[in-house]
Amino acid sequence: MTISFPDGFVWGTATAAHQVEGGNWNNDWWAWEHAPNTVCPEPSGDAVDHYWRYPQDIATLGALGFGAYRFSIEWSRIEPEEGEFSRAALDHYRRMLGTCLENGLLPVVTFHHFTTPRWATTGDTWADPVTAERFARFCERAVDALGDLIGMANTINEPNVVALIGYMIGVFPPAKQNADLYVRASDVLIDGHKRAYEVLKAGPGDFPVGLTLSMGDWYTPPGGEEALAGIRRQHEDIYLEAARGNDFFGVQAYSRTRLDERGLPMGPEAGVEVLDMGYEYWPQALEVAIRHAADVAQVPVYVTENGIGTTDDDQRIRFVTSALEGVGRCLDDGIDVRGYFYWSALDNFEWAYGYKPQFGLIAVDRDTQLRRLKPSAQWLGGVARANRLEVPKS
Numbered sequence: 001m002t003i004s005f006p007d008g009f010v011w012g013t014a015t016a017a018h019q020v021e022g023g024n025w026n027n028d029w030w031a032w033e034h035a036p037n038t039v040c041p042e043p044s045g046d047a048v049d050h051y052w053r054y055p056q057d058i059a060t061l062g063a064l065g066f067g068a069y070r071f072s073i074e075w076s077r078i079e080p081e082e083g084e085f086s087r088a089a090l091d092h093y094r095r096m097l098g099t100c101l102e103n104g105l106l107p108v109v110t111f112h113h114f115t116t117p118r119w120a121t122t123g124d125t126w127a128d129p130v131t132a133e134r135f136a137r138f139c140e141r142a143v144d145a146l147g148d149l150i151g152m153a154n155t156i157n158e159p160n161v162v163a164l165i166g167y168m169i170g171v172f173p174p175a176k177q178n179a180d181l182y183v184r185a186s187d188v189l190i191d192g193h194k195r196a197y198e199v200l201k202a203g204p205g206d207f208p209v210g211l212t213l214s215m216g217d218w219y220t221p222p223g224g225e226e227a228l229a230g231i232r233r234q235h236e237d238i239y240l241e242a243a244r245g246n247d248f249f250g251v252q253a254y255s256r257t258r259l260d261e262r263g264l265p266m267g268p269e270a271g272v273e274v275l276d277m278g279y280e281y282w283p284q285a286l287e288v289a290i291r292h293a294a295d296v297a298q299v300p301v302y303v304t305e306n307g308i309g310t311t312d313d314d315q316r317i318r319f320v321t322s323a324l325e326g327v328g329r330c331l332d333d334g335i336d337v338r339g340y341f342y343w344s345a346l347d348n349f350e351w352a353y354g355y356k357p358q359f360g361l362i363a364v365d366r367d368t369q370l371r372r373l374k375p376s377a378q379w380l381g382g383v384a385r386a387n388r389l390e391v392p393k394s
Helices: 028-033 050-064 087-102 130-149 159-169 179-202 225-242 285-297 313-332 375-386
Strands: 002-004 010-014 068-072 106-112 152-156 209-219 248-258 301-305 337-343 362-365 370-373 388-390
Touching: 002 313, 010 106, 010 301, 010 375, 050 087, 050 370, 050 375, 068 152, 068 337, 087 106, 087 130, 106 130, 106 179, 130 152, 130 179, 152 179, 159 179, 159 209, 159 225, 179 209, 179 225, 209 225, 209 285, 209 301, 225 285, 248 285, 285 301, 285 313, 313 337, 313 375, 313 388, 370 375, 375 388
Parallel strands: 010 068, 010 337, 068 106, 106 152, 152 209, 209 248, 248 301, 301 337
Antiparallel strands: 002 388, 362 370
């Protein structure tokens, strides 16, 4: 079976600054990695030195056949102290944007991907309304310097993860476990997105702006539907509704969430394969997420993240093939899906999991920083060049 994608469908890969650059010591995540009570098994350290090696990495992505590269700009580098903006840091990211364009890649910029400058970490950070104001000011200064080269922009990456894991589960900074703070952080993050959207649209350049969200499939046994609906609304729908009228919505999906009748996590289902991150091998989650996002947000959809952390590269190809089959079904049903970004370009620092999960199309030896293309990189690059997927017979 062959799945053909629409003309102009965007094929890309993605990274985040803190996960790949190295040396991002001036943000809340570096502080959390080194805190006495941290859950992180190791600090990010030099990461994969993408801050300096980005010309080689971007050229490799272009040569593979991808048409876009999604990366984040590090707020704590650009505004290392409140109101003090680094021209050198802005020039660095301007060079990254230029390198993308030179290699035929659409530059897709994320303005906040989990990290907040240390100076902006009040006791509650994103549960404090002032953070939304500070973030919008950062976006305004950054777009003034970079906007003419930006191809697409994401305001905040997975704000629902920042809220849930930072303020309810307590394993992301600021490591709170408070339901009221969780709700308040959600509200402030939505405010931050709306403020950022306005300043990015008003700045130089003419590029689409949207929000990305962690989504997936959901399951509950009979009797749990009401609890699941309430949790899904707080985790997904309030953000989808806030993005109505935006230029696009970024769907990010990896697996499914299983809840019992009370809305409590159930863990993986017996007999379903479990991955290194502890969740189920569930590529069909992407199709579910796309359909829900399109239905609620009512704007065009990009898959801004989808992938698998595994040391089995054949499994990676199988996973992405199944996920893309779901994208194909969405397209067949008339859903406006405009692109697919694999997570991630490089094996990198996977937050509270350290370096164990290997999501990258490109392997990195962190002792030497040497890169090695995995077979999946050549395979997915070929899919991107052809703009079609050949699905093997099962």
